Amino acid sequence: MDAPRFKVGDTIRTRVDNPPGHTRLPRYVRGRTGVIESFRGVSPVPDDTVANGVRGSDVPYYGVLFAMQELWGKDAEPGAELVIELWESYLQ
Amino acid sequence: MSSHSYATASQPHNHDKDATRVALTARTAALEAALVAAGVLQSEQVDELVETYAEKLGPRHGAAMVARAWTDDAFRQRLEEDATGIIRDLGYDLEGSQHRDLPFATLRAVFNTPEVHNVIVCTLCSCYPLFVLGPQPRWYKSPEYRARMVIEPKKVLSEFGTTVPAGKTIRVWDSNAETRYLVIPEQPKGSEDMTEEQLRALVTRDSMIGVTVLPDLT
Numbered sequence: 001m002d003a004p005r006f007k008v009g010d011t012i013r014t015r016v017d018n019p020p021g022h023t024r025l026p027r028y029v030r031g032r033t034g035v036i037e038s039f040r041g042v043s044p045v046p047d048d049t050v051a052n053g054v055r056g057s058d059v060p061y062y063g064v065l066f067a068m069q070e071l072w073g074k075d076a077e078p079g080a081e082l083v084i085e086l087w088e089s090y091l092q
Numbered sequence: 093m094s095s096h097s098y099a100t101a102s103q104p105h106n107h108d109k110d111a112t113r114v115a116l117t118a119r120t121a122a123l124e125a126a127l128v129a130a131g132v133l134q135s136e137q138v139d140e141l142v143e144t145y146a147e148k149l150g151p152r153h154g155a156a157m158v159a160r161a162w163t164d165d166a167f168r169q170r171l172e173e174d175a176t177g178i179i180r181d182l183g184y185d186l187e188g189s190q191h192r193d194l195p196f197a198t199l200r201a202v203f204n205t206p207e208v209h210n211v212i213v214c215t216l217c218s219c220y221p222l223f224v225l226g227p228q229p230r231w232y233k234s235p236e237y238r239a240r241m242v243i244e245p246k247k248v249l250s251e252f253g254t255t256v257p258a259g260k261t262i263r264v265w266d267s268n269a270e271t272r273y274l275v276i277p278e279q280p281k282g283s284e285d286m287t288e289e290q291l292r293a294l295v296t297r298d299s300m301i302g303v304t305v306l307p308d309l310t
Contacts, residue, residue: 024268026215028242043270061269068245077246080262085269 150226155295211302282309
């Protein structure tokens with residue numbers, strides 16, 4: 001398992017894709033800019049485990065913070081934000 | 093009460109609900125029988141899990157952790173840093189049962205402050221810290237809650253009767269991956285002289301999900 005690519009405070013952008021199978025990267029956070037909030041550890045990416053039928057190797061995953069206006073536009077509620085856990089393979 | 097619309101919005105017509113329940117029961121029984129026949133499951137394991145979630149787990153566990161965090165700074169510190177370790181020590185992760193190969197529960201406590209109000213959702217399904225709160229309320233599992241809480245949290249909170257002051261950050265946690273979240277509400281003003289045992293009785297399940305705050309004592 002490689003060392004984590006990101007550290008707390010890093011700005012990241014999530015990938016844009018349309019996977020045919022299971023994913024834990026919901027559509028509403030794809031192609032969005034956020035900030036690494038925390039390092040959560042390592043675990044297999046469920047997308048890969050489901051696609052390959054065997055438990056995958058450990059991949060670093062993070063708590064990532066997004067402003068609501070980044071997700072939903074200028075009319076989103078100000079002062080609201082979201083934290084979601086994302087594996088490194090979801091991040092560009 | 094303000095959660096009424098969520099409780100009823102996801103309930104189908106009674107006739108449909110009975111038919112759905114019968115179909116789901118039959119399907120679940122068939123799945124269990126198939127897994128037992130394949131040797132990957134014992135019925136006794138299912139019984140133990142059902143009993144654990146129905147009888148042994150519940151929001152009093154979460155309330156006890158909250159009350160202790162309010163009164164014990166060392167515990168609060170550990171809750172911030174290693175909530176998973178705490179539930180492991182308390183035996184809430186089923187480790188002492190027959191299910192040693194189940195994934196370890198991963199818990200993170202998120203603390204409400206004067207600056208930040210936390211609230212929990214699972215948009216993908218209905219992931220929830222069962223081991224400290226017991227089973228989810230029906231509204232938590234509804235498509236309406238799961239979709240709207242990540243889009244317009246302040247509005248949804250107002251429908252639960254919770255007004256978040258202007259200038260306070262609302263932080264929504266989507267439980268999409270490994271971690272399950274427990275909101276630690278702010279301690280009500282006026283409760284400072286209460287014992288830990290008395291404080292436990294103040295903590296509601298909904299405040300630990302984050303859809304409500306605990307009222308100040310007059």
